[in-house]
Amino acid sequence: MTVTPTTMTATPTIDVETRGLTKIFAARHGTARITALENVSLAIRRGEFVSIVGASGCGKTTFLRILAGLETEYEGSITLDGLRIDGPGPDKGVVFQDHRLLPWLTVGENIGFGLLDLPKTEQRERIRKYLRLVGLQGFERAWPAQLSGGMAQRAAIARALVSKPRILLLDEPLGALDALTRVYMQRELEKIWTREKITMVMVTHDVEEALYLSDTVVLMSARPGRIKKITPVHLARPRDRENPVFQNLKKELLVEFGLRAKSLFSYEI
Amino acid sequence: MSTATDTTDTTDATDDDANATTAPSSPSFGGRSRRNLPRLRHLRRLRHLRNLPRLRRLALQSLLPVALLIAWYLLTRFALVERIFLPTPASVGEAFVKLLLTDNLLNDFQISAITVLKGFGAGAGIGLVVGMATGLSRTVEDLLGPLLNGIRQVPTLAWLPLIILWMGAGDLGKTVLIAKAVFFPVFLNTLQGIRGTPREYIEVGRIFDYGRLRLLRRIVLPSALPGIFVGLRFGAGISWTVLIVAEMLGARRGLGFLIMRAQELLHSDQLFMLIVIIGVVGFAIDAGLRRIEARLLRWKRGFEG
Numbered sequence: 157m158t159v160t161p162t163t164m165t166a167t168p169t170i171d172v173e174t175r176g177l178t179k180i181f182a183a184r185h186g187t188a189r190i191t192a193l194e195n196v197s198l199a200i201r202r203g204e205f206v207s208i209v210g211a212s213g214c215g216k217t218t219f220l221r222i223l224a225g226l227e228t229e230y231e232g233s234i235t236l237d238g239l240r241i242d243g244p245g246p247d248k249g250v251v252f253q254d255h256r257l258l259p260w261l262t263v264g265e266n267i268g269f270g271l272l273d274l275p276k277t278e279q280r281e282r283i284r285k286y287l288r289l290v291g292l293q294g295f296e297r298a299w300p301a302q303l304s305g306g307m308a309q310r311a312a313i314a315r316a317l318v319s320k321p322r323i324l325l326l327d328e329p330l331g332a333l334d335a336l337t338r339v340y341m342q343r344e345l346e347k348i349w350t351r352e353k354i355t356m357v358m359v360t361h362d363v364e365e366a367l368y369l370s371d372t373v374v375l376m377s378a379r380p381g382r383i384k385k386i387t388p389v390h391l392a393r394p395r396d397r398e399n400p401v402f403q404n405l406k407k408e409l410l411v412e413f414g415l416r417a418k419s420l421f422s423y424e425i
Numbered sequence: 426m427s428t429a430t431d432t433t434d435t436t437d438a439t440d441d442d443a444n445a446t447t448a449p450s451s452p453s454f455g456g457r458s459r460r461n462l463p464r465l466r467h468l469r470r471l472r473h474l475r476n477l478p479r480l481r482r483l484a485l486q487s488l489l490p491v492a493l494l495i496a497w498y499l500l501t502r503f504a505l506v507e508r509i510f511l512p513t514p515a516s517v518g519e520a521f522v523k524l525l526l527t528d529n530l531l532n533d534f535q536i537s538a539i540t541v542l543k544g545f546g547a548g549a550g551i552g553l554v555v556g557m558a559t560g561l562s563r564t565v566e567d568l569l570g571p572l573l574n575g576i577r578q579v580p581t582l583a584w585l586p587l588i589i590l591w592m593g594a595g596d597l598g599k600t601v602l603i604a605k606a607v608f609f610p611v612f613l614n615t616l617q618g619i620r621g622t623p624r625e626y627i628e629v630g631r632i633f634d635y636g637r638l639r640l641l642r643r644i645v646l647p648s649a650l651p652g653i654f655v656g657l658r659f660g661a662g663i664s665w666t667v668l669i670v671a672e673m674l675g676a677r678r679g680l681g682f683l684i685m686r687a688q689e690l691l692h693s694d695q696l697f698m699l700i701v702i703i704g705v706v707g708f709a710i711d712a713g714l715r716r717i718e719a720r721l722l723r724w725k726r727g728f729e730g
Contacts (some may be wrong), residue, residue, distance in 0.1 A: 226628060244632045256629050260647040260724045269643075270633035299724045319633070 171323060171355045172200040172223065176232035179218055179381075191380035192218040195232070198374065198383065205349055205356045207366035208374045211413065215381025216359045220327050223357060224250045237322060246270055249316030253328040257300035263287075263311050264296035270319035286314040289348060306337040310344070315393040317352060326358040330365065342368055346394060363409045367402060368395050375412055385412060510702055512694040519699070520694040524683070534702070537679040539670060540596055544603025545664040549657060553609040556615025556656075560649070561641070566616075573612070579668055581606040585674060594675035600670060606667045607660035611653070619651025651725065654718045662712055665707045 177196040182189050192215040201207050208216045221227045222234060225244035234241050236248070244250075257266045264283050271279045277302055287293050290310040300308055309329060316324055329345070330338045342365055349356055349369075360366050366373045375385040387405060395402060494514070500506050501513040512520075524530040555573075558565045585602060591596040623643050630640045674682025680703060687695035 224632065226631065242627075245634050246632075248632070250632050252625070256623065256625055256646065258626060258629070258647070260650075260722075261643075270628070272639070301724065 157365070161280075169202040170199050171202040171204070172198075172236055172357070174198050174232065174234040174236070177219070177222065177234055178231040179222065179227065180231075188330045193222075193230070194380035194382050196381070196383055197232075197393075200355060200357065200372075202355055203353055204372060205245060205358070206372045206374060207358045207360055207370040208376060209360055209363055209366045209409070209413075210376035210381075210384075211378050212361065213381075214376040214378035216376055217327055218257040218381065220325050220357065220359050223323075224248050224325050226250075246319040247322045249319065249321035249324040251309070251312050251316050251324065251326045251329045253331045255300070257303075257308055257311055257315070259300050259324055261295065261300075262299060263292065263298050263303065266300065267314045269315055282318055286318045289317070289351070290314045290343070304337075305333050306341055308367075309333065311339065313348065314346070317348070317354070321354070323355040323357065326356060328360055329358065330362075331360070338362075338365070343394065345369060351399075352391075363413065364397065366410070367405055368397065371408065373405075375396055375409060385409075433451075439664050442581050443690060444505050460643055467722055507636065509691065509693055512697055516694040517697045520698045524695060524698060526685075530683075533679050533683055537672065537681070538706075540679070541603060541668050543596075544600040544668070545607050547600065547665070548604035548607030549611045549660055551604070552611030552656065552660070553615055553653070555608075556612040556653075557619060557641075559612070560616045560619030561645075573609075577609050581663075582670060585671060589675055599671045599676070602671055603664045604665050606663045610659040610663065611656040614652045614656030615649060615658070618649025620654065622648040654714070654722070658711060658714050658718070662707065665703070665710060 175197050177193055177198075178191070179193040180189050180191050189259070196215075196219060208219060211218050216226065222230055223236075223241065225241050225248060228242060241248075257263070258269070264287070267286055268283045270281050271282060274282070283296065284293075287296060287323065290313055290323055292307060292310055292314065295303070295307070295311075300311070303311065309332075313324075313329070326345075330341050333341060358366070363373075370389055373387040373389060374383055375387065376382065377384040387409065389405065391399065391402060397403075475487040497511070498514055501508075501511055508516075518615045520528075555569065559569060560566075565684070581602060584605065588598045588602055592601060626638065626644050626648060635643070668679075669681040673685050674681075676682040680699060684696060684699050685692075687699060
């Protein structure tokens with residue numbers, strides 16, 4: 157399955173391509189094996205915003221970790237810009253659900269985490285630039301412990317972007333935030349995406365968030381993790397959540413979710 | 426307690442203030458990011474009152490020691506206890522002056538202090554290096570683990586006769602004994618600290634292509650530092666204790682030797698004085714280490730009671 161662009165007529169440049177991606181976790185004891193991903197094939201265009209949604213356990217985080225190069229044992233192929241992904245590196249920025257800022261470095265030092273090989277002046281310049289991009293100017297010398305959840309996540313996004321990666325991978329980046337901050341951060345994320353013109357792949361369990369941000373929403377089913385449905389979203393940005401088309405898409409996706417949830421939560425006596 | 430937490434308090438406050446003044450409250454992130462600013466303003470307004478809680482703490486901390494002093498004075502003032510068991514505070518003060526002026530107390534003190542510094546430095550240094558090597562490599566752990574664990578089971582002072590036999594009752598023997606005593610807490614806590622580095626942080630390093638050295642310097646060591654300091658402080662306390670005991674058992678100089686001499690000569694006033702000196706020095710060593718710790722771990726904010 158590939159995501160075929162319908163609106164763009166120019167030949168789309170494929171950034172990430174996976175073919176028959178399968179990942180099996182062997183349990184430590186015994187012979188139990190868990191198929192986290194089964195035959196996942198997906199193509200992501202350069203500059204595209206793709207969301208992967210699905211119930212927990214559907215392998216969406218595993219997929220992202222393979223993209224990031226953090227999991228290196230899998231079957232099938234996965235390429236970034238035509239090159240096989242076989243390890244993490246600065247061409248792939250990652251934002252985790254927990255911000256993972258290092259508590260012993262200041263916010264500025266955290267953002268400059270991947271810039272150590274640059275001259276000091278350039279480091280400082282880039283840190284400033286990205287602090288501004290995420291609206292944290294003035295917090296360069298604060299400790300991560302002094303930031304609110306939303307601010308810390310913004311710093312994490314800046315840290316991932318500062319080394320100018322080709323692709324930004326977001327693993328439920330807003331999952332730990334309260335509802336209001338979340339909506340606000342979704343807007344910020346969209347702004348950053350527009351400004352940086354970078355490919356983004358986001359894992360989320362929030363269908364509305366996915367629809368608000370993505371060009372394409374990939375729905376996955378659990379055990380084994382498979383692509384169930386690919387939904388292109390052709391709505392003008394910034395998107396209106398009350399728009400009937402938006403609402404319809406949301407309903408459709410939730411139905412897929414709902415069926416799954418029904419079988420999960422109903423039990424026999 | 427006061428020194429360490431007080432320094433943290435003040436550094437925090439200045440950091441906060443710096444934020445408050447330099448942050449040009451960007452309009453782009455709404456009210457939420459400024460959430461901690463009202464608290465800062467509140468802090469600043471109270472700045473002139475900040476000495477009040479500090480004084481209160483100081484009073485609380487000195488309450489028991491002062492009460493003890495008064496009790497001591499009263500007990501001797503009304504001769505409720507025999508002089509030989511409990512000398513008067515004044516005579517202990519006199520003993521101090523006498524020790525200082527005629528008995529070269531400073532000289533003995535210096536000898537003890539240098540021995541402790543040497544032993545502590547050696548033990549802590551080796552403990553850090555071996556702890557780091559063991560923490561980073563399972564091979565080193567398998568190689569050294571069993572032997573070190575065996576040695577650890579034998580109390581430090583049980584080694585004393587053997588060490589005296591091999592190295593004499595001089596400086597070297599004591600230094601080695603102290604180093605051995607300091608080694609284990611530092612080694613074990615460094616090892617634990619390194620092994621306790623969260624996997625999540627290591628992953629962050631991997632994402633940015635960090636090599637082994639950079640990973641160690643920027644992620645593993647800072648993460649292990651709180652544990653390492655537990656070991657260092659514990660080791661410092663032990664080193665002082667071991668020194669005094671070692672000097673009591675076999676030495677012709679040093680504070681421990683003075684204690685034994687005072688006992689033999691029934692100079693209970695000197696005995697008291699020496700105990701106070703040893704206690705104060707130990708206290709000072711720990712306070713100094715706590716200051717360094719508070720400075721290096723200023724990013725850390727725990728439960729403050």
